[in-house]
Amino acid sequence: xxxxxxxxINKYKDSPLTISLQIASNLNCKEIFLVxxxxxxxxxxxxxxxxxxENQTIINSFDKxxxxxxxxxxxxxxxxxxxxxx
Numbered sequence: 001x002x003x004x005x006x007x008x009i010n011k012y013k014d015s016p017l018t019i020s021l022q023i024a025s026n027l028n029c030k031e032i033f034l035v036x037x038x039x040x041x042x043x044x045x046x047x048x049x050x051x052x053x054e055n056q057t058i059i060n061s062f063d064k065x066x067x068x069x070x071x072x073x074x075x076x077x078x079x080x081x082x083x084x085x086x
Contacts, residue, residue: 009061039073
């Protein structure tokens with residue numbers, strides 16, 4: 001699958017999260033689940049801070065609801081139990 005463009009954000013276009021969300025949007029997915037986006041309780045270094053900031057910006061820019069199936073510190077995500085999907 002080759003993306004023609006990324007149209008929901010102008011920054012972080014090479015991020016795996018951005019690319020994945022654009023593909024899901026292009027495929028008209030009804031629900032988009034995230035797993036493992038727990039965030040950081042302590043930011044030990046600048047790399048962690050920048051990654052969390054990047055992910056939060058991408059999440060905030062996406063125009064469809066995103067559902068986290070695991071606990072997360074990111075904002076603007078709906079939360080459901082992973083077990084609710086079994």
